[in-house]
Amino acid sequence: RERLKRLRGEIEPKAPAVPMETAPGQRSEFDGSPYTLADGLTVQTWRHTLCWSRGMHLAGANNTRQTTILTMLRLGFERWNGVPRECVTDSMPGVVDRWECDIPVLNARYVDFAAHYGYTAIIAPRRCPKAKPHVERGFWYHERNLLNARTITSFEQYRELLDWWQREKAMRRPHPKTKRPIQEMFEEEQAHLLSLPGKPYDTRDVYVRLVSATGHVHHETNQYPVPDGHIGERVYVCVSLERVEIVGTRAQRLAEQERLAD
Secondary structure, three states: OHHHHHHHHHOOOOOOOOOOOOOOOOEEEEEEEEEEOHHHOEEEEEEEEEOOOOOEEEEEEOOOOHHHHHHHHHHHHHHHOOEOOEEEEOOOOOOEEEEEOOEEEEOHHHHHHHHHHOOEEEEOOOOOHHHOHHHHHHHHHHHHHOOOOOOOOOHHHHHHHHHHHHHHOHHHOEOOOOOOEHHHHHHHHHHHOEOOOOOOOOOOEEEEEEOOOOOEEEEOOEEEEOOOOOOOOEEEEEEOOOEEEEEOOOOOEEEEEEOOOO
């Protein structure tokens, strides 16, 4: 009993994170988290949260490639119809190449993306989730509300459920400070966001492929037809979430089709 008493006295509870409140339109936090659903289905959930209003953008994906990260950021800006002045992320691959003398070296394409949208890129310290408490708290709520007692058997079902839950549940919650609905505060914060650029950033994946003897190019588990006369040629396959564009060696567009499910 005496030993247990000493041990209990040595264990101190972790100090809770104190969120830093910012001005409307000043800062957002972005991060991703993997989840294993029914039948071993693994999904990557990306969450982008505005710090002042707690307005959010949630989306699911099946990978963590750089182009997926940039696409999720772009979709969030388009959903909000604006861009915050600062965006906090952790040192995920595709955002940070490496650390030197405890200073992050940002990836060149991510710097180009941030410059295109005009926000300041802030990298949270390593192994410090308290540096982005709003988005981390959002994942906690997501796990205990959306994923609680639900059986999700497909990626498409998860994406549809996530979109519904975000719109009908999460955005209708009361703000932890003001107790006003998050949707109401988000609409107020929209006026303080930076304007979107004239054209969205091109976040597509680009692959080099050879046109097969049947006049097709291969991507994932699908074959996409190429017009006659290009068999054996080297082409570039530009892939977005919805479309596949095939471009020749002189940057001429050869074909554009709907992206098929893998």
